[in-house]
Amino acid sequence: ETGVTQSPTHLIKTRGQQVTLRCSSQSGHNTVSWYQQALGQGPQFIFQYYREEENGRGNFPPRFSGLQFPNYSSELNVNALELDDSALYLCASSPPGDYNSPLHFGNGTRLTVT
């Protein structure tokens, strides 16, 4: 069983640039969630995708956007990067049918904005 995989593992961008992060969900999981974990903080919910549509969003501006593909993989796009966007971005997938099934997390993408 393949777990959640994320790419790239590390990324350095300049303020104002755009970035795309990628996530492959665990086999059999059709729901993907994205979290932002700033240094020394707990993860914060960005949004969730289910059936290729956004299914809930946290308190993040519209320059954070995403996609989900028919194979359930997902992308997180961030436009007009700001220094405060520097964080670990975690993707998590969960299986269908169980409302509170645990999330399965990938190892994250470490984004540094300079």
Next chain:
Amino acid sequence: AQSVTQLGSHVSVSEGALVLLRCNYSSSVPPYLFWYVQYPNQGLQLLLKYTSAATLVKGINGFEAEFKKSETSFHLTKPSAHMSDAAEYFCAVSELDGGATNKLIFGTGTLLAVQP
């Protein structure tokens, strides 16, 4: 809105000693509660979850947690710490949020150090 408070951002114990990591939650409905562990440069791994079936929940690696509604607490314990337990631990509550399922609200984490 639900929230989670973890008391103690850093906890240090000796190898073989009791581990106690504290978590208090705020929820207007019966909560689903989770403990996750994060090792350096890795994602989060589920330790255990509470879903109202039993108040004492056993997880992986010898950890367990007790749900106490009267105290709104869900503290994590392990009788005997091992060096490999050194990591950051996060308590989380599942929040109902319109369409989003499995949306988790995390605490700020507790970094556990284990001294030899």
